[in-house]
Structure formats: C-alpha cells, structure tokens
Amino acid sequence: MKDEWIQKQVEAGQAPEGQEGELYKIVFSALKQEAGFKLPSDFAGRVAAAATRPAKSFNWDLFFLVFGCTLCVTTSLYVIITSHATLSVGVFSFFSGYRWLIGFALLFIGLLNWVDKKWISKAAIH
Amino acid sequence: MIDDRALAARVAEGNKHAFELLIRKYERLVAHMVGRVINNAEDLEEICQDVFLKVYEKISEFNFQSKLSTWIATIAYRQAINHLRKKKIELADLPDDEKLEERFIADTNTVELIEEDEMESVVIKLIEKLPTHYRVVLTLYHLENMNYAEIGEATGMPEGTVKNYLFRARQLLKEKIKTYLGKEV
Known part of the structure; x- marks a missing residue:
C-alpha cells in the first residue's frame, strides 16, 4: 500500500521524503531513458521501397529453371536412345558386399541427428 | 503534419x-x-x-x-x-512465478555486472533482467506514454494485469537497487 502511494506521488511529480521516495525517483527517471536499440537511418526508405515494389510480371527465374531441366532431361533421353545404352548398377554393385555396414552407418547417423534435435539443440538454446 | x-x-x-x-x-x-x-x-x-x-x-x-x-x-x-x-524460446520468465521476486533480488550476477556504473544505468540494466511482460508494459507506459487500456489492447492483457505488472515491476526495481545500495555501504 505504501509503495503504491509513493509510486503515485512520484508519477504525479511530487517528491515524497525518505529513502523509498528517492529510490523510486531514480527508477522513474531511468524508465524514461531510451532503450539502447535503434534502427538504422535508412530503415524507413528500404522497407518502404521493398513493400511498394511492383510484383514481377513474369518470373524469369522460374522460366529458366524449368527450361534448363526440360533441356537436360530431353538431351539425356536422346543420348540414351541414340547410343543404345543399357542401364546397369555399375560401380554401385561394390556396395552390395557391405550392406550391413552401410545400413548401420545410416542408422547411426539418423540416431545422432535425432539425439541432436531432441536433446542437444534444446539444451543449447537454454 | x-x-x-x-x-x-x-x-x-x-x-x-x-x-x-x-x-x-x-x-x-x-x-x-x-x-x-x-x-x-x-x-x-x-x-x-x-x-x-x-x-x-x-x-x-x-x-x-x-x-x-x-x-x-x-x-x-x-x-x-x-x-x-x-525459435522455441519459451517465455519461461512469466511474472506469475511466485519465486520471481526472491530470485530477481537475490541474483548477484546482475550486481557484479553493474557495480561500476551510475545508478540510472544500473536501473536500465536491471530492466533488461526483468521478465518479458514486465519490460513490455514498462516500455509502453513510460516511453510510449500509452495508458492502461491501450497497453491492454496491444498486448492482450486485461487492464488490471497491466496495472499490476507496472506496479510490481517498479517495486522490484526499487527493491533491487535498495539491496544493491545496502551492499555498497
């Protein structure tokens, strides 16, 4: 109750006597100080420009991506057909002798990722 | 304008x-x-x-x-x-925590960190240590001159809660510097 009264007095510009009043005056004065963080001077200009920028009428990035992929697939098919190539596992047949080791490695990496996500990352945040 | x-x-x-x-x-x-x-x-x-x-x-x-x-x-x-x-950062420092006041005043790390500073700078640094909801309410009231209703609308807190948080936050800051000054003498 006493604190509430002192806070009201200090806020109203009165100067209550005693140590509590003095301490509250320091607190109220500090609360009027600007926070340390300030936005850069060009912030308003940059954000306004980004927000009002007209939307692209044609997405050239997407066009080149689709065009490139189509060209790549078409060329690959043409080469496969004209060269009478046959599909084979080739160098990957080497792995068949180590299937348990590879299986274990994949499982182990997966487990490590799970442990990291579940326990370690959370601990790092706190 | x-x-x-x-x-x-x-x-x-x-x-x-x-x-x-x-x-x-x-x-x-x-x-x-x-x-x-x-x-x-x-x-x-x-x-x-x-x-x-x-x-x-x-x-x-x-x-x-x-x-x-x-x-x-x-x-x-x-x-x-x-x-x-x-970012999965919890608002773990909710002001409803009953032990908050004890912990805040007893936290000696803050005092060690600020012992060279002037008293007003000390309070500014102490504000940073307050729970998020207290900091927000203090800032909107004292720096942005919003009233209780406006702060309540901006934060979704009832007006009574805003008033209570303001009072408790200022009281905590006062108690903390009181403890700090007591150790200095």
Whole structure:
C-alpha cells in the first residue's frame, strides 16, 4: 500500500521524503531513458521501397529453371536412345558386399541427428 | 503534419512516400516494443521490418476503432512473440512465478555486472533482467506514454494485469537497487 502511494506521488511529480521516495525517483527517471536499440537511418526508405515494389510480371527465374531441366532431361533421353545404352548398377554393385555396414552407418547417423534435435539443440538454446 | 487517417489512406493506396513517413513516425515505437521482447540484436531489425510489411499488407483493413499507434504496437508485440515461439524460446520468465521476486533480488550476477556504473544505468540494466511482460508494459507506459487500456489492447492483457505488472515491476526495481545500495555501504 505504501509503495503504491509513493509510486503515485512520484508519477504525479511530487517528491515524497525518505529513502523509498528517492529510490523510486531514480527508477522513474531511468524508465524514461531510451532503450539502447535503434534502427538504422535508412530503415524507413528500404522497407518502404521493398513493400511498394511492383510484383514481377513474369518470373524469369522460374522460366529458366524449368527450361534448363526440360533441356537436360530431353538431351539425356536422346543420348540414351541414340547410343543404345543399357542401364546397369555399375560401380554401385561394390556396395552390395557391405550392406550391413552401410545400413548401420545410416542408422547411426539418423540416431545422432535425432539425439541432436531432441536433446542437444534444446539444451543449447537454454 | 499529416494526420493518421490521411496517412493510412495514402499508404493503403500504395503510396511509397506516405509509407516511408508512417515508418519514420512509428519506428521508435516498434523498435522499443520488439527490443523489449527480443534480446538477440541480430534478429531485431528483421522483425521490425516484418512488422512494417505486415502493417502495409493489412492497413486497408484497419478501421480506426483504436489509435494507429496501438494497432501497430499490437502487430509488433505479436510478431515478436511469434518469433520467440518459432525459435522455441519459451517465455519461461512469466511474472506469475511466485519465486520471481526472491530470485530477481537475490541474483548477484546482475550486481557484479553493474557495480561500476551510475545508478540510472544500473536501473536500465536491471530492466533488461526483468521478465518479458514486465519490460513490455514498462516500455509502453513510460516511453510510449500509452495508458492502461491501450497497453491492454496491444498486448492482450486485461487492464488490471497491466496495472499490476507496472506496479510490481517498479517495486522490484526499487527493491533491487535498495539491496544493491545496502551492499555498497
């Protein structure tokens, strides 16, 4: 109750006597100080420009991506057909002798990722 | 000085100059609000930018049932809280924690950290150690001169809670510097 009264007095510009009043005056004065963080001077200009920028009428990035992929697939098919190539596992047949080791490695990496996500990352945040 | 209604109408029409004016007018408010919730300086500017982009997107729906500043503060508060949620940073320091006051006053780390500073700087550093909700309420009341109702609207807290948090936060700061001065003597 006493604190509430002192806070009201200090806020109203009165100067209550005693140590509590003095301490509250320091607190109220500090609360009027600007926070340390300030936005850069060009912030308003940059954000306004980004927000009002007209939307692209044609997405050239997407066009080149689709065009490139189509060209790549078409060329690959043409080469496969004209060269009478046959599909084979080739160098990957080497792995068949180590299937348990590879299986274990994949499982182990997966487990490590799970442990990291579940326990370690959370601990790092706190 | 252009009034908020005219400014908002021009922004809603897509006027870049008007939007830049609006940002300049309210960037301090947004920086204060976001800065009090987010401690990571690297994310602050990005979140402030997101706040204004949201303002631009939604301003045509704003019907002036509250002040423009209160509406922008609401967006800033929600954006900052959503950022904490996205980063999975919990608001673990909720002021409802009964032991909070004991812990805050007994925390000697803060005192060691600030012992060289002037008393006002000490209080400013202590504010940073307060729970997020206390910091937000203190900032909106003392720096942005919002009243209890406006703070309640911006943060979604009942007016009584805003009043209570303000009182408790100031009392905590006072008790902390009292303890600090007691150790100094």
